[in-house]
Amino acid sequence: MNRTHLIQAFEQIATAEGYHFHTMEDRYIPQIVGKYPALWLSPPTFHSIEGRTHGKITYAVQAHAMQAAAKVPPSEHAQMHAQMEQQMVEMFGKLSEREFVVAVEDLQIRHSSLTLTPHGEVATTATAKVITFF
Numbered sequence: 001m002n003r004t005h006l007i008q009a010f011e012q013i014a015t016a017e018g019y020h021f022h023t024m025e026d027r028y029i030p031q032i033v034g035k036y037p038a039l040w041l042s043p044p045t046f047h048s049i050e051g052r053t054h055g056k057i058t059y060a061v062q063a064h065a066m067q068a069a070a071k072v073p074p075s076e077h078a079q080m081h082a083q084m085e086q087q088m089v090e091m092f093g094k095l096s097e098r099e100f101v102v103a104v105e106d107l108q109i110r111h112s113s114l115t116l117t118p119h120g121e122v123a124t125t126a127t128a129k130v131i132t133f134f
Helices: 003-016 026-032 074-096
Strands: 020-023 038-041 045-051 055-068 101-112 121-133
Touching (some): 003 074, 074 121
Parallel strands (some): 020 038
Antiparallel strands (some): 045 055, 101 121
């Protein structure tokens, strides 16, 4: 239903922010991500539905923002994380402005101390519940 609209909206927002956008199961991150900055959208998970012919669908959404950091001193990683955190807040804010989105709730952002690829990037992961209507 709204899953396709949600993925397309996230792709438009991420590419407008300068990210190389990917969406697939997380296990493919190391094989697919090769250009940075990258945004990986895990497949949105159907969380709940209200209504039958019209109503609301809630999806659990997880996105990973990644920036190349193999040659960046560790002292600068905190600044990179802060920048990605701000960008994630802005991207989910822009998502909430889409016509089919009712609200973005419970946005949580965490920074990874481990890399998701063999390239030595820094990563920030955001999770949220996105309520859409149909």
